[in-house]
Amino acid sequence: MLDRLLRPFERVLDPFEDRIGEEARERERLTGHLAPLPTTANSFIWYFARQAKWPLLGVLVIGGLAAMVDAAMFTGVGWIVDALEHSTPETLFAEHGALLFGLAALTLVGRAVVLVASSILEEQVIAPSFYNRIRWQSYRRLMDQPYTFFQNDFAGRLATKVQQIGQATGDFIITTLQTFWSFVAFVLLTVTILGAIDWRMAVVLAFWTLGYAWIVYALLPQIRQYGRERANANSVWTGRVVDSFTNILSVKLFDATRAEDAFVKEGFSSYVEAVWRVSRALTGVRGATAILNGILITGVGVVAVLGWQAGTTSSGAVATALGLVLRLNQMSGWMMFNINGLVRNYGTIQDAVATISVRPALIDRLDATDLVAPRGEVRFEDVTFHYGKGAGVIENLSLHIRPGEKIGLVGRSGAGKTTLVNLLLRLYDVEGGRITIDGQDIAAVTQTSLRSAIGVVTQDTSLLHRSIRDNIRYGREDADEAAIESAARRADALAFIAGLKDPKDRTGFEAHVGERGVKLSGGQRQRIAIARVLLKDAPILVLDEATSALDSEVEAAIQENLQEMMQGKTVIAIAHRLSTIASLDRLIVLDAGRIVEQGTHAELIARGGLYADLWHRQSGGFIGAGDKKNRVAAAE
Incomplete structure (x- = not known):
């Protein structure tokens, strides 16, 4: 029953909606990238507040009504005291029945309606959907960032930022509209009511208001700064914990648990120090508020008693005045706590925005088109790239890979x-020159279409913590079961997949592989990666040490399938084990970012250069010393 009543309110806001302006929507359509989120805390808060303006307006209205109900109830207490003082038990209901029934209705119905409406708005409409909408949009912007962005940060730290900014932004807006506005409205009503009782009470309250404003102005900014530092320190130490857990195998293999403890403790110590700074500032604020509230209660109490002695203030008015200031004392402490929360949340937003609202460094052009690659011809034209360091890595490199040609990239580690x-x-x-596929500059096409035209199997294969089926289907989302099984069979993976079982008793293709695929061996992970690329069936194929994790028997078993996969495709293969690429159409030998040799295996061996030396080290490295000519002959 309750679920049926409340569920419609939960659908008022869609947590996965991403509202953007028409200009930004058009940019997204043209580039495939979302418009960045606002880069300052104020604009970020306002950006999301506008996305839920009607529910938030409802919070504002209900906050004002809650203040009115509170003030009316305390005023009603004074009226009841006066009614009791001037009536007898026999005449009470006859003379004041309407007042008593009105106050009862306010307490039983009016107050309940306001509080229930407030709860529904906050718990059903806003908290589940609005908070998570902020997280969802923040997550999507981070996913739009280029590969280098994630190389330069902790995954755990980024995840923490997404979690924090949703909570902090939502709490900031709700506290401002509901708590802060309700408090301000109550103060205004209290000033009005006390002023009507005795103008001197209003003067005391006015001085209290100035003192409260001074605390907010002078003491809370420090908490904001400390709150921002705490949020950053929290994300740093969380990132370190996640880094340790993610690389737990290395930690155990090197018996580095104590070293990791020290690494995490260093980050955690910074967080604890930041918490202490915030706590000290909070104690100062709470102490100042307690002294100020003591002055308020005493001042209004003295004025009320003097008025009663002078006959200008009734007993009911004294009860109303004291009740209002005692409620104000309670609310001010509560409000100061919430203002502290506002300041801390604002600091958290400032800190998170600095990460989440970064404009991506690598985006599609506004006029980017989809890549059309029926032939798979690749050209590197005078390409220069230094990772922004100004020198090194790739220098003025030109390379033409013909359609359907299969080339191998050879060279020492770090050659490029x-x-x-x-x-x-x-x-x-690229920092200089350009790269084209079938005559199209890859910088002028969409990244999505570019990468859909290239299948990649890398040396360091990391699988998603999902089922085997989902990992293979990553190559083509619309693939059916038959296509998935066919790809697994061609990658020689069906046999081990059939025997898989995870801790939740899921078997075969349903079995989950663990974070980064840790439940599989290196060879098994590699075969799943190969199956994924087989399923993708892209016209250009990149094999970056594709069989490096396989033993000789397994490698031999899938070589035939790899040969089949390469048929009709342009292939770029990287391998330190030269025997795996010796039969390719052409080998390109790199050294210090330049092409120093190219040709077939036989041509390069006959030349006796760098490739011949590398080949000798692998195939003839244990032959006795002799001149270079003899070593080359031995290798051949």
Whole structure:
């Protein structure tokens, strides 16, 4: 019954809606990227407040009504005291029945309606949907960031920012509209009522109001600063904890638990210090508020008693005045706590906005078109890239990969092989020159269409903590069961998939693989990754140490399938194990970001250069010393 009554209110706001202006919507349509969120705390708060203006207006109205009900009830107490003083038990209801029944109705009905409406607005309409809408939109903006953004931060810290900013922004708005406005309205009504009883009470309350405003102005900004520092320290130590948990295997293998304790403790200590600074400032505020409230209660009490002695103030008016200031004392302490919360939340918003509202450094152009790649021809034209360091990595590199050609990138570690692939995928923008696919500059096409045209199997394969089926389907979301099983079979993965069982007793394709795929062996993860790319069936294929995690027997088992997968595709393969790419159409030898040799395996061996030396180290490295010519002959 209660669920049926309340459920419609929960649908007033859609937590997954992302309202943006027409200009921003058009930009999203053209570029595939969402408009960044506002970059200052004030504009960020206002941006989201406008998305729920009617529910928030309701909170404002109900906050005012709540203050009126409170003031009316305390005033009613005074009226009842006067009624009792001037009536007998026999005449009370005859003379004051309407007053008594009116106050009873206000207490039983009016107050209940206001409080229930307030609860529904806050608990059903706003808290579940509005708070999570802020988190959802913040998450989507972070997901729009380029690969480098995530390389430079803790995943746990970013997740904490998303969680914090939803809570902080929602609490800030609700506290301002509901609590703060209700308090201000109550103060105004109290000034009016006390002024009507005795103008001197209004003067005392006016001085109290000035003192309260001084506390807010002079003492709370420090709490805001400390609150921002605390929020940042909290996200840092949380990020360190997540980093330790994510890399728990390395921690255990190197017996580094105590070292990790020290690393996390350092971040946690900073957080505790920040909490202490906030707490000290809060104690100062609470102490000042307690002294100020004592002056208010004493001042109004003295004026009320003197008025009663002089016959200008009735007993009921004294009861009303004292009741109002005692309620005001309670509300002011509660309000100061909420203002402290406002300040802390504002600091949290400021801190989180600095991360969440960063404009992506790599976005599609406004006139970006979808890549059309029927042939798969790739050209690197005088490409330069230094990771922003000004020198090194890739220098004026030009390379033409013909449609359907299968090339291998060879070179020592750090030669620039993986960087070339990352530039092709546009995980970074080139700093000079350009890259084209079928004559189209990849900087002028959408990132979505570019990456849909390239299938990638990397050396460091991380799977999603989902089912085997979901991980393979990542290659093509609309794939049916038959296509998924076919891809797994071609990757020689069906046998081990059939035997999988996770801790929740899910088996086979339904079994979950754990965070980053930790429940699978390296070879199993690699075969799932290969199945995913087989399912994607992109015209350009990148194999970055694709079989490095496989033992020789398993590698041999899927080589035939890899050969089948490469048919009719442009292939770029990177391998330190040169035997896996020796049969490709052409090998490109890189050194210090430049092409120093290229040709077939046989041509490069005959040349006796860097490739021949690398080949010798792998296949003939244990042959006795001799001249270079003899070593090359031995390798061949």
